[in-house]
Amino acid sequence: AQSVTQPDIHITVSEGASLELRCNYSYGATPYLFWYVQSPGQGLQLLLKYFSGDTLVQGIKGFEAEFKRSQSSFNLRKPSVHWSDAAEYFCAVGVDTGRRALTFGSGTRLQVQP
């Protein structure tokens, strides 16, 4: 079964600083990878996804992520963080077999300091 690890539970960055959130997955084949963001009291909004092709994917709100097969990673990055980026970020993996449900990581809570 697939699994997702987000090693950082909580990250604090200063506004304007760069950001990288880590995500590692475990799955035998190439998974489908997603990053979702959840603001307090809100649902899950898709930031970006990777299915195949270019391993650097661009998403909304200036986020990007890079799929590295050799490291089983799909880290999320943003060059300059805004205060409105404070939220919880979830990495998720989907597969094309079985139930096709998403498996989520435990999330990284991002705090932005002024």
Place this chain on the structure above:
Amino acid sequence: EPEVTQTPSHQVTQMGQEVILRCVPISNHLYFYWYRQILGQKVEFLVSFYNNEISEKSEIFDDQFSVERPDGSNFTLKIRSTKLEDSAMYFCASTRLVPNEQFFGPGTRLTVL
């Protein structure tokens, strides 16, 4: 832009009572899901639904849970006899094709007293 909607936003119930959580998926979507998120924990898969039947379910989705698509637009999750540990945020999601991104609703916060 079409979106998944869920009602109610917050439901408070007594232990042992039945609750029904409602979702309206995006209209041309074919695959429907329920997930839950216990406070402070990860989002967990409950059940997927396609072609008017359950495709897959997790270990969490026991006999106390059921899903239904009673008409062409609604998708419901019923918990027959709620337990304290059912307190969580319940998310509905839908997608047109698989594999593809799933579109999530805003969630229903269920509080069992």
